[in-house]
Amino acid sequence: MASVCFYFQVHQPYRLRRYSVFDTDRHYFDEFKNAELCRKVAHKCYLPANRMLLEAIRQHEGKFRVAFSLSGVVLEQFRQYAPEVLDLFRELSDTGCVEFLSETYYHSLAFLYSREEFRDQVEKHRLLIKELFGQDPRVFRNTELIYNNDLAHFVSHMGYDGILSEGADSVLGYRSPNYVYRPPHAPRTKLLLKNYRLSDDIAFRFSNRTWEQWPLTADKFALWVNQINGNGHVCNLFMDYETFGEHQWAETGIFDFMRHLPEAILKSSSENSFITPSQQVDQFEAVGEIDVPHMISWADTERDLSAWLGNAMQSNALHELYKLEGALKEKGDEQLLTDWRRLTTSDHFYYMCTKFWADGDVHKYFSPYESPYDSYINFMNVLDNVQTRLREE
Template identity: 40%
Template sequence: MKTICLYFEIHQIVHLKRYRFFDIGTDHYYYDDYENDRSIGEIAERSYMPALNAFLDMIKENGDYFKVAFSLSGVGLEQLELHAPQVIAKLQELNDTGCVEFLAEPYSHGLSSLANDECFIADVRRQMSKMEEYFGKRPTVLRNSSLIYSDEIGNVAASMGFKGMLTEGAKHVLGWKSPHYVYNCCQAPGLKLLLRDIDLSDDISLRFNDSDWEGYPLFADNYVNRIATLPEDEQVINIFMELLALGISQPLSSNILEFIKALPRCARQKGITFSTPSEVCCRMNSVGDLFVPDTLSWVDEERDVSCWLGNPMQREAFDKLYSIADRVRIANDPRINQDWDYLQASNNFRFMTTKPSNVGLDRGIYNSPFDAFTNYMNILGDFINRVNSLYPEEIDNDQLDSLLTTIKNQGDEIQVKDNEIVRLKTRLTKAQEDVDKLNAKLDKLTEKKKAAAAKTTTRKTATSTRKTAKPAAEKADDKK
């Protein structure tokens, strides 16, 4: 039986402000608060809330037949907390239905998986903790920023305990193979891979409202018929996109939500179900290894990372940023950590691209890739100075590695001692409870002994009184 795995990404750009060279060292706040508030308010009104309300209606109408998955970056969630908390409330309402799964992804929505494994692991774990805090469950399936994946990244994901990972069904990787099967990481067979169907996903997210497209207009029954006519053994259809597709990329006036709402009804008629990524990973076996020696993503025709690292400006900014990753981790300063998250976000590098793209790119305040590069490097220069003020450049990488190891070992020792303290406290509490129980029993026994002794004394007194009274009576009789 065929099943549709429907997934949506929720991430919000943190807009940087104009930052001049002469601001370095004097201004440590890098963000355009007005634009952040304006943009996310508009997105919430035009896309997030209408789309999430539509999903809630679909669940109410179809019960647990309809299922959907989301992943939220930690940075995006922070912006929702500040500017659109109603979106979080709606996501929690959806979570309560039991028909929604929340996936893991890097907190920063950044490119740490391409630079620093430790940074990537810490980034993902922070987001997982955030998901557990808001939705009560720790994710078991990973979705990297923009579906970035390689064999090495898959191996890292498997080492973190994930049972599955989402990535792109790129033709240069699959060759003659179909994306409608479950595969596994070639370096870690226990990690299952769900591959995005490019055509079916982009028909909704990119082409739905394009009147020049040969498939226009797209109707739900025709769309589901295409899925139903796939070969019988191709049973997993992964349709992945940004939630922004519903309302922003494809305006509400295009009836995109009516199309989405009709999918469950049309799918049910064809005997097609809906599943979450974790359900697919649990129920379906892998058909074999997927070899991805070079990094792929879901962006542009090349489906690689060239939109972020394709020119010298991007690579210089990227290398400069991650050259201080270990120092940031050692510093563990709250303000530094927040700026680190925002500066890692992949859109900062995307604004610097010189590649032509079939997807329109809004550079915001920037006039050109060089303008974006200059502004970012000014901010990065100030940020690096702040980090180096905590850990000076004189400390080389070997010393940092040694310090990191020492900190880790000390942390492990502290954890062991903390666990031992907890164990001993538990034993002490139990021992105290046992002592209290024994004391209570002893008190009862003492009370019983006292009562028995008092009863014995009373009995003896009564006997003695009778014995004394009897001779006196006999003497009285003798006198008579």
């Protein structure tokens, strides 16, 4: 049996406007740029991809299923700038074939710095998903799949039945990501691991003409999935939703590939199926325990935290940011708290990354700044104004 689980991450940060050390304006975020980018990605990805998935679900009469994790900040932007996208997500939810996962509302690194803030953001996100889609998430996905044993233990006590993680070779060893596992000291929680090789074939290698497997067709990919039969139970394909139309442009054939993939997988074996993360939790027993004492993620070749904590600028910015939490919450200024929380979004620190070679190119692609140093200076200028507001009566 190969039960395929598609999970898509949907996120757009609130990007900061250029903010000088002499600036005193309390409007930190570039509303024009945020609206422009949200609508651009909606046109290229979210709208056509949602329609494609709706068509596939209807065509296969419920046999095709997917899961999403939508950050709270992207849902806010959909409401404000692209309500038609939100309508399509509601339509997907109404099919009964789409599951929404829990995560931190602000797509933050809060678990690393404040368990109280982490819990608050997860609860705020859970309530929003309940409000918009009528679902109470059972499975948790941390920002950028950042994970370790402590996180699993903490999340299990928050009542979640499952948690997602990267199927990193460093923690799996000889074992396969194509089974359900459990974390240490959290026996009721199932650990669902990303098959990064097959996921990255779609997310990163699909349009690479120098790749020995190019062009990738639905039938070829279905054969690879089918090889899991007898060597695993699940095939977890986790990726950014922006893979469709934004990272892999429509001209590459990515939409046609995805349109034909459900039929190709279902017809290649009568035992193949599509399931959601909570169905994985319910259908499969854990085959063993995976010990992850150190933090891992799905970012870059190292699959660690170096994308956000790899240099002194990032460490300093994060330290200074979370140092304000206690006084800020005591002040009781809701707008100031919201501004601060939007600054906790992991993207701001990703832009400060100073890596080179392939990983560096990826960071440059996503960054709106000319350099990581510009990003750090701009962020710290904003944070300085937050501190000024905090000191005001």
